[in-house]
Amino acid sequence: MKKKLLIRTAAVLLALGALALGSRAAIMLTNTVTGQPLELSEAPEEGRDTQAVLKFLETGTNIYNEDPVCLPKGHELFLSMCSGCHGHYAEGKIGPGLNDSYWTYPKNETDQGLFETIFGGAQGQMGPMYGALNMNEMLLVMAWVRHVYKDDPQGATWLTAEQRASFKPFDANAKHIEPSDAMPPKCGGPAG
Numbered sequence: 001m002k003k004k005l006l007i008r009t010a011a012v013l014l015a016l017g018a019l020a021l022g023s024r025a026a027i028m029l030t031n032t033v034t035g036q037p038l039e040l041s042e043a044p045e046e047g048r049d050t051q052a053v054l055k056f057l058e059t060g061t062n063i064y065n066e067d068p069v070c071l072p073k074g075h076e077l078f079l080s081m082c083s084g085c086h087g088h089y090a091e092g093k094i095g096p097g098l099n100d101s102y103w104t105y106p107k108n109e110t111d112q113g114l115f116e117t118i119f120g121g122a123q124g125q126m127g128p129m130y131g132a133l134n135m136n137e138m139l140l141v142m143a144w145v146r147h148v149y150k151d152d153p154q155g156a157t158w159l160t161a162e163q164r165a166s167f168k169p170f171d172a173n174a175k176h177i178e179p180s181d182a183m184p185p186k187c188g189g190p191a192g
């Protein structure tokens, strides 16, 4: 009798576990060009379970936006992974500018769309990034891309109303956040 109960308890726990896992990807993520679902399992194991990634998969929002503690790491990642094609401050080079309100793919105005483009790539030289960045790093680099936005803050729909009210269009010539390699726990670093 006891054994049966144990088995039943285990079954219930398993079902609950599956439910919890399933509910993690509450938003449906699709490739920017093909519209096919993204294979999140292709992303590195590391950086999958940070608070920011879990929140993003549930809501499509990025908690690193305008976080002064995490922007230095996002800046560093942008310089090493994106600036060669998109320009030092995302002003555009062989890839389009990412710092204004014009998007080739209008969905990049949302953080969900921006993540989808970075994860799965677009056309030509814009390859998928899941081999080079983990999902937490993608969110960090996205926050930096949003930070260098230079147009009307009213168009910064990815910000909360409160953030939008105090957002200053980026000016590369003014004093701004420097890049840093440091990974504070808050930004998905150890125990983060």
Ligand code: HEC
Binding pocket: 078, 081, 082, 083, 084, 085, 086, 094, 095, 096, 097, 098, 102, 103, 104, 105, 106, 108, 114, 117, 118, 122, 123, 124, 125, 126, 127, 129, 141, 145
């Ligand atoms: C090897 C060059 C290259 C690298 C590296 C690169 N990109 Fe791109 N990117 C491009 C090109 C070219 C396009 C235009 C592709 C298209 O129109 O389909 C593009 C397009 C994009 C778009 C779509 C812009 C729009 O107007 O809708 C986003 C967003 C983007 N890149 C972000 C990034 C980020 C973030 C990184 C770094 C993690 C990165 N890219 C790295 C070349 C690159």
